Amino acid sequence: MADPSQYRPKPGEIPTLPGVYRFRDDERRIIYVGKAKNLRNRLNSYFANPAGLHPRTFTMVHTAMSVEWTIVESEVEALRLEWTWINEFKPRFNVMFRDDKSYPYLAVTVKDRYPRVFVTRGKRRKGVKYFGPFTAVWAIRESLDLLLKAFPVRTCAKTVFDRAARSGRPCLLGYIDKCSAPCVDRITPEAHRELVEGVTEFMSGSTGKIISTRRRAMKEAAGELDFERAAKLRDEIEALEKIVDKSSVILSQNVDTDIFGLTVEELEASVQVFHVRGGRIRGQRGWIIERMQDLSAAQLTSDYLRQAYLDVEAEAIPKEILVDTLPEDHATLEDWLSQTRGAKVTIRVPERGEKAAALTTVVANAEQALELHKKRRSSDLTTRSQALNEIQENLGLEEPPLRIECIDNSHFHGEDVVGSLVVFEDGLPVKRDYRRFSVTGDAARDDTSAMYDVVSRRFSRYLESLASEDDDPKFGYRPSLLVVDGALPQVSAARRALDDLGLVDITVVGLAKRLEEVWVSWDEFPVIFPRNSEGLFMLQRVRDEAHRFAITFQRSKRRITASALDTVEGLGAAKRQALLDHFGSVTKIKRASADELTQVKGIGTALAERIVAAFRKD
Numbered sequence: 051m052a053d054p055s056q057y058r059p060k061p062g063e064i065p066t067l068p069g070v071y072r073f074r075d076d077e078r079r080i081i082y083v084g085k086a087k088n089l090r091n092r093l094n095s096y097f098a099n100p101a102g103l104h105p106r107t108f109t110m111v112h113t114a115m116s117v118e119w120t121i122v123e124s125e126v127e128a129l130r131l132e133w134t135w136i137n138e139f140k141p142r143f144n145v146m147f148r149d150d151k152s153y154p155y156l157a158v159t160v161k162d163r164y165p166r167v168f169v170t171r172g173k174r175r176k177g178v179k180y181f182g183p184f185t186a187v188w189a190i191r192e193s194l195d196l197l198l199k200a201f202p203v204r205t206c207a208k209t210v211f212d213r214a215a216r217s218g219r220p221c222l223l224g225y226i227d228k229c230s231a232p233c234v235d236r237i238t239p240e241a242h243r244e245l246v247e248g249v250t251e252f253m254s255g256s257t258g259k260i261i262s263t264r265r266r267a268m269k270e271a272a273g274e275l276d277f278e279r280a281a282k283l284r285d286e287i288e289a290l291e292k293i294v295d296k297s298s299v300i301l302s303q304n305v306d307t308d309i310f311g312l313t314v315e316e317l318e319a320s321v322q323v324f325h326v327r328g329g330r331i332r333g334q335r336g337w338i339i340e341r342m343q344d345l346s347a348a349q350l351t352s353d354y355l356r357q358a359y360l361d362v363e364a365e366a367i368p369k370e371i372l373v374d375t376l377p378e379d380h381a382t383l384e385d386w387l388s389q390t391r392g393a394k395v396t397i398r399v400p401e402r403g404e405k406a407a408a409l410t411t412v413v414a415n416a417e418q419a420l421e422l423h424k425k426r427r428s429s430d431l432t433t434r435s436q437a438l439n440e441i442q443e444n445l446g447l448e449e450p451p452l453r454i455e456c457i458d459n460s461h462f463h464g465e466d467v468v469g470s471l472v473v474f475e476d477g478l479p480v481k482r483d484y485r486r487f488s489v490t491g492d493a494a495r496d497d498t499s500a501m502y503d504v505v506s507r508r509f510s511r512y513l514e515s516l517a518s519e520d521d522d523p524k525f526g527y528r529p530s531l532l533v534v535d536g537a538l539p540q541v542s543a544a545r546r547a548l549d550d551l552g553l554v555d556i557t558v559v560g561l562a563k564r565l566e567e568v569w570v571s572w573d574e575f576p577v578i579f580p581r582n583s584e585g586l587f588m589l590q591r592v593r594d595e596a597h598r599f600a601i602t603f604q605r606s607k608r609r610i611t612a613s614a615l616d617t618v619e620g621l622g623a624a625k626r627q628a629l630l631d632h633f634g635s636v637t638k639i640k641r642a643s644a645d646e647l648t649q650v651k652g653i654g655t656a657l658a659e660r661i662v663a664a665f666r667k668d
Contacts, residue, residue, distance in 0.1 A: 052076070054111045058097045064090040069121040070131045073114035073143075082110050082143040085132040089119050110143040125382045126389065133356045145353050146340040154190050156181040158250060163239055164211070164232040165246040166204050169194060179363060181253040181333070197252070198228040200264075200286035201245045205229065252290065254327065254365060261290050304329050306368040309405075310354065311412030312375065313420055314347055320420035321354045322412050327368075336419045340582060352377035355397070359387060367391040372400050372409055424591060433584055434477030440585030441531070444577055445570065447557060451530035452476055454588075457508070457544070458535035458596035459489065459500045460603070466635075467494040469504035470600035473529075474592050483527075486603045498543040501534060505547035513551060528556065535593050537562040537576075538569045545571040561593045618657070618664050625652050629661075640665045 069089045073082040086092035096103070096111050103111060122128050136144050157170045161177035169190050194205070204211065206221060206229075214220050214233040224231035232242045252260050268283035309324045318338055325333035337354060345353070351373055359367055367387055376399055377383050387395040400406040438450035454474045461467040469487035473480045485508070493503035515526040532548075534540045541560040548556055559577075560569040567576035568589065579586035632650045633639045639647075639661070647658035 052112050052115050054097050054100050054114075057114070057116050059093065059117065064093050064119070065121055066090045067121045068123075068125050068128045069119050070128050070135065071117060071119040072135070073110065073141075074116045074118070075113055076115045078116075080135070080139040080141050081114060082141050083132055083135045083139065085125075085128040087125055087128075089121070093117065093119070106143070113143075125379070126386045129356065129379065129382055129386050133360055137360065145345060145350065147337045147354070147357050156190055156194065156253060158246060160246070160250075164204050164242055166206070166211075167194065167197075167246070167249055168205055168207075179250060180366070181250075195228075196289040197249060198223070199289040201248045201252075202228055202230045203242065203245045203249060204232055206233075253332075261287055264290070305370070307370045307372055307405075308358075308368050309372045309408055309412045310351070310358075310374070311409060311414070311416040312347060312350060312354070312373075313413060313416045314350065315420065318420065318423070319350055320416040320423070321350075322416040322419055323358060324408070324412050324415075326408075334415075336416065338420065338423050346378070347375040348378040351375050352379055352383060355383055355387075359390065362390075364391045367395060369393060369395055371395065371397045372405055373397060374399060374409055374413055424587075434588070437477060437584035437588040440579070440583055441588065444568070444579055444583075444585060445531075445557065445559060447531070449530070451557075453527065453529045454531045454533060454592055455508075455529035456533040456535070456592045456596040457501065457504055458593070458600045459497055459504065460597075460600035461494075461500075466637075467500050468600055468603045469500060470596050470603060471504070471508055472592065472596045472599055474588075474595075477588055479595060484599060486599070497536065498539050501536070501540050501543040502547045505532075505534075505544045506551065509548060509551050509553055509556075513553075528553075530557075532556055532558045533589060533592055533596075534558065534560045535597060536560045536569075537567070538574070541569050541571050559589075561589050618660050620657050621661065625650075625657075628652055 066088050068085075068087050070083065070085050071089060071093060072080050075081050084092070096107070096117075100108060100111055120131065122131060140146070154169055154171055157168055158179045158181075159166045159177065160179045198205070202223075205223065206214075210221060211233050214224075214231075218234055220229065220231035220234050220236070223229035224234070224236070230237040230242060230245060232239070237245075248260065264283050264287050268280050268287065271277070271280035271283060306327050309326060311322050313320050318340060320336065320338055322336040323334065324331050325335075335358075337357065339350065339354070355371070355373075355377055367390060369391075371387070377397065380397060384395055384397055387397075400409055435450075438452070441447070442450045452475060456472050456474075457469060459467065459469045467489040469489055471483075471485040471487070473483040487504045487507060489500045489503055493499050512526065512528060532544065534544045537560055541558055544558045544560075548554065548558065558571050561567075562569060562576070568579060568586075569576045579589075628650050629639050629647070630636070633642060642662075644655065644658040644662050647653050647661055648655055653661075
């Protein structure tokens with residue numbers, strides 16, 4: 051491991067100007083890119099006290115062998131250059147974005163003599179205008195087919211266009227009036243470009259204006275008894291209205307905005323964006339973020355906004371961007387986006403109304419996308435095999451842990467302590483083997499006592515099943531690996547419980563939520579899995595499932611206990627919450643006298659007596 055003091059720049063060498071800095075490893079590969087308003091202040095923060103850095107930043111600084119920087123004129127320039135280099139060099143310690151799917155776009159080759167409209171995926175190209183992204187390719191193909199009824203523009207590739215031009219015969223679309231056949235000069239370049247401009251205006255959100263113009267033209271044609279033209283305009287209006295109807299209405303206002311939602315977990319995060327034009331969702335996109343550093347939601351927001359608007363056309367940036375967390379460099383991002391768009395861009399968090407409701411929907415989509423990503427990852431056989439092999443290798447097990455059990459404890463302000471047991475076989479949950487435990491008495495005094503109690507009870511039943519002639523399907527199996535939610539104290543408690551039962555050959559590890567460290571019983575230091583390790587992802591999923599199962603059981607117990615409060619006349623939700631905030635638990639409310647209850651705001655003497663009577667009845 052490198053010593054940062056060996057490559058730390060000398061005092062006074064680092065400028066106090068804005069710029070972008072790069073850390074390189076011993077092979078001169080760029081491992082981290084960052085920006086700074088003041089390069090000297092930022093870089094000195096890495097070297098002043100390396101031991102006080104966040105563990106991931108500590109690893110980065112001690113992996114690097116050199117640091118260099120480039121000064122720029124402003125923070126906006128630093129923002130642009132930093133993101134350009136991150137996308138070019140893909141440094142291992144920077145946040146990495148992955149599209150959760152390859153999204154289709156509607157593309158228009160606006161710089162061609164006869165622009166072409168087509169559906170595409172992949173990287174953007176210069177001279178091509180993009181609309182979308184769309185969630186399904188069939189949806190945009192269907193919309194394009196309807197668009198061609200109103201705007202019969204060219205959709206063929208250059209080879210097809212050139213072949214038709216040489217033969218003097220258009221393709222099938224030209225014969226069925228879904229192409230104006232510029233290949234055989236049925237339309238002038240200027241007239242064809244007008245049709246293309248109609249497509250771009252319609253896809254940009256000017257749907258009402260275009261449809262109303264055609265509706266007036268249809269009435270005029272009918273008034274002039276030109277029924278053939280009126281019928282053609284009628285068909286075009288119907289086609290355009292079908293496209294509009296396919297776009298979900300999310301805002302009653304006729305506004306253009308992009309709405310971003312973020313959900314964050316320890317190892318990954320998920321971003322979803324709805325592109326709203328004219329109050330309707332005209333596109334949707336999402337990313338999965340690998341969290342190589344412990345970045346805050348504000349820092350991740352800054353990163354995903356740059357990812358979303360890097361190398362896009364000015365028209366693709368709306369005047370208002372809605373987020374659930376303001377980005378870290380809020381003002382700088384607004385300046386950058388405003389310069390790119392050529393007009394003022396505002397980034398804000400909606401507090402109330404339909405925009406806030408729409409944001410809630412986008413966040414829910416981000417949560418669902420992350421959950422789907424984890425399920426797909428865990429269901430893949432190759433990925434599961436890799437994860438189990440990595441767990442075996444990192445923990446020094448004799449064989450891959452084909453059966454993993456995880457135990458977690460949960461409580462509410464020290465009351466209603468419960469434990470949960472979840473089981474994974476071959477990397478997949480076996481829900482029929484999940485079990486719940488109520489922890490009472492002296493075992494409920496703290497987390498380690500509760501862990502000892504639950505582990506003892508679970509494996510006592512295992513030993514009983516061995517002594518019995520009939521196998522107990524509930525507890526008759528032993529795990530290859532026992533995972534507990536927590537650090538060394540919880541691991542030690544579980545290990546002690548197993549040793550007391552004589553089960554010394556079951557491996558116990560703990561997964562601490564703060565830094566995702568894997569604690570083992572045979573060492574005072576944790577095992578650090580690589581951040582992109584499939585094994586770590588599997589352990590995290592097992593731990594999260596145990597936590598979810600414990601929380602669900604704990605809440606159900608709380609609801610049962612609180613049922614007496616629910617039946618008290620005059621005790622609404624606000625007063626119940628006030629009681630819980632004041633006393634901390636339902637048990638303490640149950641023990642309180644009428645005089646103590648009246649100390650809570652909103653609880654009068656008569657109501658206090660009714661509460662006491664309700665608990666005495668129980």
